[in-house]
Amino acid sequence: MMPMVHCPKCNKEEALDKVLTAQSNQNVIFKCPHCTYTKRQIHTSKG
DSSP states (O other): OOOOOOOOOTTOOEEEEEEEEOOOOOOOEEEEETTEEEEEEOOOOOO
C-alpha cells in the first residue's frame, strides 16, 4: 500500500505516487491533482 500525502493548500489526501515526481537532476516536484498546487525543488536527503 502506497503512503498517503496531504496537500498543504487544500488538505486533501492522495497516494504518494500520484503527487510526487522525481526528476533525473534530483529535483522533486509535488503537484496536487485536486487544487493544482505545485511545489518544486523540494529538499531531500540526496540533494
